[in-house]
Amino acid sequence: MGHTLGFVRQFIANPHSVGAIAPSSRMLARALCEPYQASQPPASILEVGAGTGAVTKYIGSVLRPGDTLDICEISPAFTELLRRNVLTTPAFSSPVAAGRVRLLEGPVQDVVGDRKYHFIISGLPLTIFTVEQVSRILDSLRLSLHPGGVFSYFEYIGLRKLSGALMTGRERRRAKEVSKFLSTNIAAYQFRRRTVLVNLPPAYARHWRFDDGATAA
Ligand SMILES: C[S@@+](CC[C@H](N)C(=O)[O-])C[C@H]1O[C@@H](n2cnc3c(N)ncnc32)[C@H](O)[C@@H]1O
Known part of the structure; x- marks a missing residue:
């Protein structure tokens, strides 16, 4: 409940980067993690747009020995909350102590680059950005x-x-442009889509592969 309130507060303060009124449900987090959970360890994960950590907490509960997790978030209020309330929970104690979890603060497009990942799990509100930003x-x-x-x-x-x-x-023009751009990318790269009704609002979890290279991890 505290997380939901924190989320709503940030939504009111930053509607143009938060893009949701409630944190994702555990069912949605599970659907997003499906390809990761079907993979063999060790795997490297990047979570983008972690917010209050709804998906981060799920990842922490299924993270395997040897796997690494980078968590990226643009909002200083959310990174502080993640550091204080999520990375200190028992699920994270061993991966954090082993240096297998990093918090990357800032816009993802500026802070990634020093590492490659097997899985990127995103909560970014792509539909509220411009097509140039999404691209x-x-x-x-x-x-x-x-x-x-x-x-x-x-x-x-x-x-x-x-x-x-x-x-x-x-x-309206912006929204239509972004929607068209996303549809083109979905047609090109999506290999699986899951419908998650137990979420506010109900959502699709979409999984893309940008190439047909060997299966991750
Ligand atoms: C819809 S919320 C998702 C929060 C959480 N993952 C969930 O599913 O409940 C989107 C999050 O993306 C963050 N965000 C927006 N633009 C970003 C960017 N360019 N880089 C990193 N994080 C960003 C926002 O601050 C917000 O916390």
Whole structure:
């Protein structure tokens, strides 16, 4: 509950980067982690847009010995919360002590680059960005994946269509452009989509591979 309140506060303060009114459910976190959990260790994971840590906590509960986790978040208030309330929980004590967890503070497109990952799990609100921002972010994530690596993210069901219908003027053009760009990428790269109804609002977990390289991890 405290996390939900913290989330809503940040949403009010930064609606243009938070992009959600509630943290993801455990069911959605599990759907996002499906390819990782089906892989063989050791694996490297990047979580992007961790917020209050709803998905981070799930990853912590399934992280295996030898796996590494980088957590990226742009909001200083959220990184502080993650450091204080999430990375101090028992699930993280051994990976944190072993130096297998890093917190990367800042916009993902500026802070990644020194490491490659088998799995990127994203909570980024892509639909509220401009097409140039989405393109730049996806380029930096694609370049951060090992061959055969998987990019997983979620999207609220029907939100893109609804935004197109409700918005007007410049915002509407932006939303339509981003939606078209995402649809093209989904057609090119998505290999699995899971529907998660137990989430506010219900969402799709989407899994992409940018290449047909060897299976990750
Ligand atoms: C919709 S919230 C998701 C939070 C959490 N992962 C969840 O599923 O409940 C999106 C998060 O992405 C963060 N964010 C937005 N733009 C970002 C960027 N360029 N780099 C890193 N984080 C970003 C926001 O601060 C926010 O915490």
